[in-house]
Amino acid sequence: MAEAKKYPAPVTNPETAPFWEAAKAGKFMIKRCTACGEAHYFPRSICPFCFSDKTVWEEASGEATIYTYSLMRKSPTGPYAIAYVTLKEGPSLQTNVVDCDLEKIKIGQNVKLVWKPTDGAPLPFFTAA
Amino acid sequence: MTIKGKAYIAGIYEHPTRHAPDKSTAQLHAEVAKGAIEDAGLTKADIDGYFCAGDAPGGAWPMVDYLGLKVRHVDSTETGGCSYLIHLGHAAEAIAAGKCSIALVTLAGKPRTGVMPPRAAGAEADFEAAYGATTHNAYGMCAMRHMHDYGTTSEQLAWIKVAASHHAQYNPHAMLKEVVTVDDVINSPMISDPLHRMDCCVVTDGGGAMIVTTPEIAKSLKKPLVRLIGHGEAMKGPRGGKDLDLTYSAGVWSGPRAFEEAGVTPKDIKYASIYDSFTITVLMQLEDLGFCKKGEGGKFVADGNLISGVGKLPFNTDGGGLCSNHPVNRGGMTKILEAVRQLRGEAHPKVQVPNCDLAIAHGTGGLLGVRHAASTCILERV
Numbered sequence: 001m002a003e004a005k006k007y008p009a010p011v012t013n014p015e016t017a018p019f020w021e022a023a024k025a026g027k028f029m030i031k032r033c034t035a036c037g038e039a040h041y042f043p044r045s046i047c048p049f050c051f052s053d054k055t056v057w058e059e060a061s062g063e064a065t066i067y068t069y070s071l072m073r074k075s076p077t078g079p080y081a082i083a084y085v086t087l088k089e090g091p092s093l094q095t096n097v098v099d100c101d102l103e104k105i106k107i108g109q110n111v112k113l114v115w116k117p118t119d120g121a122p123l124p125f126f127t128a129a
Numbered sequence: 130m131t132i133k134g135k136a137y138i139a140g141i142y143e144h145p146t147r148h149a150p151d152k153s154t155a156q157l158h159a160e161v162a163k164g165a166i167e168d169a170g171l172t173k174a175d176i177d178g179y180f181c182a183g184d185a186p187g188g189a190w191p192m193v194d195y196l197g198l199k200v201r202h203v204d205s206t207e208t209g210g211c212s213y214l215i216h217l218g219h220a221a222e223a224i225a226a227g228k229c230s231i232a233l234v235t236l237a238g239k240p241r242t243g244v245m246p247p248r249a250a251g252a253e254a255d256f257e258a259a260y261g262a263t264t265h266n267a268y269g270m271c272a273m274r275h276m277h278d279y280g281t282t283s284e285q286l287a288w289i290k291v292a293a294s295h296h297a298q299y300n301p302h303a304m305l306k307e308v309v310t311v312d313d314v315i316n317s318p319m320i321s322d323p324l325h326r327m328d329c330c331v332v333t334d335g336g337g338a339m340i341v342t343t344p345e346i347a348k349s350l351k352k353p354l355v356r357l358i359g360h361g362e363a364m365k366g367p368r369g370g371k372d373l374d375l376t377y378s379a380g381v382w383s384g385p386r387a388f389e390e391a392g393v394t395p396k397d398i399k400y401a402s403i404y405d406s407f408t409i410t411v412l413m414q415l416e417d418l419g420f421c422k423k424g425e426g427g428k429f430v431a432d433g434n435l436i437s438g439v440g441k442l443p444f445n446t447d448g449g450g451l452c453s454n455h456p457v458n459r460g461g462m463t464k465i466l467e468a469v470r471q472l473r474g475e476a477h478p479k480v481q482v483p484n485c486d487l488a489i490a491h492g493t494g495g496l497l498g499v500r501h502a503a504s505t506c507i508l509e510r511v
Binding site: 007008010011012016020038040041042044048049067068069070071072073074075080082083084086087090091092093094095096107118123 | 252253254255256257258259260261262263265266267269270271272273274277318319320321322323324367368369370371373375498499
């Protein structure tokens, strides 16, 4: 397992700083548009669907299911599982599935959020629920 | 307004090298430019438009200066591997609008023996870069979901590589000339599930170029006449994570636009150049372009259906990116070049499609499973 893997610290910017501040407090935030009602990820100030600027931060449950994945076997830091997971709140996002038997990952499997430390804010990952 | 029939491909050149430790990237651009200009029977002074993408060192202005061009139209649209398919469409637009009359498009680089420039970061970087998306696993995620939704198998994907290898055996410049079997492919090492090593394209130094011009100038030259009659371009990404579906590409939008402009349908196509960065890329694009229904690509590509002289849709008769050439990890240019060879009747006799008068060249750029562009060109022999 790649337990020694070091992840890059987010650079952050004025638009996304609230996400990373919340991450430091263990809260996983998505954005929701109060004009069209749609949630999205990664967070934008203007809704990518209706282009309204009435977007608000919302804490997500961290519960998700695996939409797809691929186990990358050619890596200097060991095999890793890239995936898209679909949050209970709707949006799908790119991540790694970690800290579980990577050979047993399945599409449709329930996963839950885990944080991994960096030199800055922690990064969201997912593991078997 | 349409670009139908308003631009002809008058010159083509594919660099024979696949390994160029003794050349510079700019030099390779110059060599392919020279080759295409000579193939057209023109001189450098005739060029009044230049098109290049992210592989051109420093972009358009250093290249125009290095090559010693004097142009009145320039376009450095960068959409990864399909940039050159988009350039062909944009060159036709510029020619139709009178902005240039003889356009040069070049692609070249050295991923085997040189340093590849890093991909520029987008707004998503903090939210994605740490997860290690590469070409292999981004396309692997598409294949995994396609298999889940439609029952596509590794054996079906392998048929795409098998067909490419049957063609590559006749290409003296092909990097991999050995004919392979379905078993060879599925028994090759797993790289990123479910893609095996032989599901992946080659990595090659090299390049290619083309000359795009007006009907009048093309008719004054000596080469068989090949013209663009339809073009489409599109982009697709996760778009905020709503309704994510990795089983189709932006080809579902670029394809119909090109076919509509050309006034033809997939059934009319005699030869298909389909970007083959990975086997799954071909399968998804064939579905997206309408050569078969979504989900039926596995059945469509199986049993040699893509092999020239054997199947119904001869594809990538140069051996494609899977076996012959994938210069700078960008397959769009070589897709156009082999389509032009087929339409001119200049493909290898063993793979030449009889009376090939209508062809498609289609590709994607970027990462199919993340963010990508697609472009479709319909080409006709006059």
